[in-house]
Amino acid sequence: MREMDQIGAKTPQEPCAGDVHAFLESLTGPSRGTVSWLVDSALTVSVGEARALGLRLKDNTPPHDEDIATLQWSEGGYVLNALAGQDIWVNGHKIVSASLKHGDMIEFGELGPISRYRICTQRFPIRHTVEDILSDAYAYARSSRRPFAQRMSGALRESGRRLVSQTTMFFRITVVAAIALIAGLLFLLYQNDRRLADSLQQEARKIEAVASMLSQTREDVLTPEDLVALRDAFQKQLISTEQRLGTLEQRAGASTRVITASTQSVAFIQGAYGLRHVESGKLLRHVLGPNGEKLQTPFGQPWIEPDATGEPAEFQFTGTGFLLEGTPLMATNRHVALPWTTGDKAQALKNAGLEAEMLQLLAYLPGQTDPIEATLDRFSETADLALLSVDPSRIEGQGLRLADDLPRSGDEVFLLGYPTGLKALIAQAGPEFLKTLEKDESVNFWTIAARLSAQNQVQPLASRGIVAQTSPGAVVYDAETTSGGSGGPALNRKGEVVAINAAILPEFGGSNIGVPVLHLKTLLNETASQ
Template sequence: MSRYRLCDHSFPAHHTVEDILSDAYAYTRTSRRPFAKKMSGALRDGGWRLASQTTVLFRITVLATLLVIAGFGYLLYQNDRRLAESIEQESRKIEAVAVMLAQTREDALTPDDLSSLRDAFKNQLVTTEQRLGTLEQQAGAPTRVIAASTRSVAFLQGAYGLRHVESGKILRHVVGPDGENLKTPFGQPWIEPDGTGEPAEFQFTGTGFLIAGAPLMATNRHVALPWTSGDREKALRDAGLEPEMLRLLAYLPDQTEPIEARLIRFSDAADLAILEVEPSRVQELGISLADTKSRVGEELYLLGYPTGLKALIAQAGPGFLEGLEADGTLNFWSIASRLSTQSKIHPLASRGIVARTSESAIVYDAETTTGGSGGPVLNRRGKVVAINAAILPEFGGSNIGVPVSHLRALLEEVESQ
């Protein structure tokens, strides 16, 4: 079967697309070959003719169109990938911020906390904080050791923020039209690099102590750099965030104004850090470091601020609590300032026995809890033998301290700078 086309002029060097498609259609309609074979033949022959028998301009136009379509497809793919990365980055940021906020809530005070303290005072119950405050008398810790060291043990209060690495901006609260900080649908503070409110603060508390003979204060690394605890640092790094200390204050007993502290050195091998404070505020203060190692069975005394502000309010008594409730404020900073102004900041003392010693740790049973990290562990001569670092509630209430030898090594690094 043949098909002829009559032309009234010389046969064209190039065929039109309409002619090529018409020929392919005529072939499929009249061919008696099996359907699959005649369709593949029509497509093969039509495709070859479109690529070789059409005008050069048509072929260039088709090629350019295909390139444009491919370009748009690539751009869409890149946009989808960037969007997916942005969503993943945002989810990591939300997860990291949630972890930081969880720790902040542990150190912050809520109306329920005040209510619990008020009920304890009314019912004359002995709360955990009050029990820790009376351990000095119950355990019979030597008055001389406690009295000589108390003035050098500081209540540390700080806050850090998060800087967005890509933009270089610190995360700030997003403020609504009424000037109040907005929250996400999940009830978390809404914070963004482009927020117009105050920088988002992640607050913490701990303990530190002055070292005799220098305007330096020792504490734990996880107190001076609270974002290094657990998996927080990795979570922040994955979220493209960088922690930055906003404020670190040290409150000393019998001083009504806090001292600004600055981290100057921390240990990679042990949970230790050294802070620098204003020399004029710490003259004639400080605790001496022991020259000898602790022995199993030796009696030790631990000073610190376990449970942070909650314990301090409990020690301050019902009158102080009533004043807070009357003012209606639970501000993290103002409560500590008020306690300091009224000379109500004093460390709690407890006694324990050394259970085990090694080059890297001392295990003892002196009672403490969260917030007591960084406190000095003293021997009967009132010298520091360890720095309280961790609690082991699952092991009979035992606690772990970093031997003072590690602190001496860190001080040598500071002196060599």
């Protein structure tokens, strides 16, 4: 604190003793923080050019132009008297004369400071208490005649300054430590909020990725509702798409020789892949309930986590592939061998911090009761093609020959494959086979295929069509097929592969697109050169 040079003034460090009765502490103006001791019974108060409060003994000397009031000690307190023509306010009320009480706020004229009056009954503290500082701020805000916003900002600014400069060192250190602690806690909360937000965002991305994967899985997996629909179709003698595709000879008069010679080399592909959490390196597994049941998220998706204890989450798919003459390789589409690379699935997985991993890939060939395990050998970066490796001992003497030339517009083609996957195979197997499935509650995606194969019910569906257009990038034809037929061979009348079925174009009158066989030859040559 600063001290004004006044008659009879004492420093704040000196005890309040003798003729010291009270003191005034300026709270505003250039002299704010200055203490003026009231040491005599009669004093004259003035406000100088610097708006500083001045005190002198009241005597018979002529009054000064700066004089504004007098202070007279009476009955344990001072009486404040405003001089003629001067404005004085006590606690916000304009007065002519007022007996001052401890804690009164005095405003000395329009230009003078606002001061706090205190009766001196004990040693004046070297440092103010927090209570005193806050009390002064409240009294100032309450009694000042300034606009409300200015009063509040002034009170806050001055109380902050005094808390910093007029409190004890221990208090300041405590406040600084508390502020640092609060700042540290706020930073930790911010970090936790960020981590929580990132975790929620990552979880949302994971749910999005899983939903994207499940969209294809639902097309390939049989549900109880699918079995009921198939049973109703049999009972009502309805001819399904699968059955229509299986009556090639009756509908189109296709070459029986080509179909018979090629059927044994066309495989029904069945697979499942899982998702691995990149950061932890763990596969996503099902979260199990108290009774071992698989739980779901509030969004109706399987609840899967890297640290869960259930089985790895499977995303199942089906497709078609065919053996190649003279090599233990099977050709199919890239989107069959790597189903997680189609559409926006790859980006969804990347955003979610996941990577796909093949869990099981099986190939069922007509006439063989046991499946063949297949592994990815190579895929094309430019065409929708992939090659799978299979056990050579299981495919002796089988395989389709590749055509040397592209087909021409108007040429006849025969398409073999497994459109609609298991549904088509069950439809071909007949109603009796369906009844056995409905009775057995343990059947699933894998056991249905195994049962069909054991009963020699795995046979590709065939359809005939005409080539509409040929280009180096695609062969367009109208042979009927649908989802699940991807990867099947399109054959010419010689039984040679001219294209690999890849996409359906329902908006173009049921036309389909095949990858020209020349791209498959290029991929084979790349494999042989390594």
